[in-house]
Amino acid sequence: xxxxVDPYSGMTGMGMTGAAGGNELGQDDFLKLxxxxxxxxxxxxxxxxxxxxxxMAQFDxxxxxxxxxxxxxVMRGLAELSQAxxxxxxxxxxxTSAGQTVTGTVGSxxxxxxxxMLDVNGQSIDLYNVLKVMAAPPATTPPA
Numbered sequence: 001x002x003x004x005v006d007p008y009s010g011m012t013g014m015g016m017t018g019a020a021g022g023n024e025l026g027q028d029d030f031l032k033l034x035x036x037x038x039x040x041x042x043x044x045x046x047x048x049x050x051x052x053x054x055x056m057a058q059f060d061x062x063x064x065x066x067x068x069x070x071x072x073x074v075m076r077g078l079a080e081l082s083q084a085x086x087x088x089x090x091x092x093x094x095x096t097s098a099g100q101t102v103t104g105t106v107g108s109x110x111x112x113x114x115x116x117m118l119d120v121n122g123q124s125i126d127l128y129n130v131l132k133v134m135a136a137p138p139a140t141t142p143p144a
Contacts, residue, residue, distance in 0.1 A: 030059050077114055084109040084116035084127045092118065093132040094125045105137060 034052065041047050087106045096102055104121035111117070116127040 027059075027063075077111070080116050080127060081109070081111060084118060087118060087127075087130070087133060089136050091134040091137055092120060092125075092130050093134070094118070094120060095129045095131060096123055096125060097129075101131070 034055070037047065088109060089106065091103065091105050093101060093103045102120055102123055102125065104123075107119040109116055109118055110124075112124070118125045118127060118130070
């Protein structure tokens, strides 16, 4: 068993390592389990067809839920990137990874390991560490 930590919610879950080396059981793993069930069943009391159909339906449902979860993760990432992009040119107050409070104008946004990072005064700030958003500082015009 492998403990997985969701980087967005911080929640942990239990996952099984499949034959492909990932943290999920794939279709090949499911088929291997079905074959093992067939080979090891009692010939006097074979498993009913309806039980196999129910297992396959459950596996299909699980795959559809997994695909939906992946799509939602992509949508969440795009929404976070959009939120971060709206801060470009605005003044923010945030906490750095070292725990210092910094105030400055957001110059750019980049995605690092799925987390939107803001460039504030040359420092990379996690979007989730923004404490305050203020209007953009007034533009200064040089005297004529």
